[in-house]
Amino acid sequence: MYAILETGGKQFKVQEGEVFKVEKLHAAEGETVEITKVLALVKEDGILVGKPYLEDAKVLLKVVEHGKGDKILVFKYKPKKNFRKIRGHRQPYTKVMVDKIIAG
Numbered sequence: 001m002y003a004i005l006e007t008g009g010k011q012f013k014v015q016e017g018e019v020f021k022v023e024k025l026h027a028a029e030g031e032t033v034e035i036t037k038v039l040a041l042v043k044e045d046g047i048l049v050g051k052p053y054l055e056d057a058k059v060l061l062k063v064v065e066h067g068k069g070d071k072i073l074v075f076k077y078k079p080k081k082n083f084r085k086i087r088g089h090r091q092p093y094t095k096v097m098v099d100k101i102i103a104g
Helices: none
Strands: 002-007 010-015 019-023 032-035 038-043 046-049 058-068 072-078 083-089 092-102
Touching: 002 032, 010 019, 010 092
Parallel strands: none
Antiparallel strands: 002 010, 002 038, 019 092, 032 058, 038 046, 058 092, 072 083
16 A cells, blocks of 8 residues: 655655655654645555545654755856856755555
């Protein structure tokens, strides 16, 4: 069984026991987060699709760690003006593990 959920403006296909990174969640490490924005559930006996979300379905995620991604360099340049500017950015993330998928 797997689910397609939405968090942080992105969609993820997840299974129980899977570890993945999402946009930063405001939860402590070891805490459980409940995601109710489930778009679809695929079970052995069929598929359930929401309009846009399934009402009774939810996914329980356990927060493993918080961190920052790799540095992305932003380079601004204007020709013939001797203007060059370099800025860096590191996007914060939360690594989570799927505890349970509840079909409702």
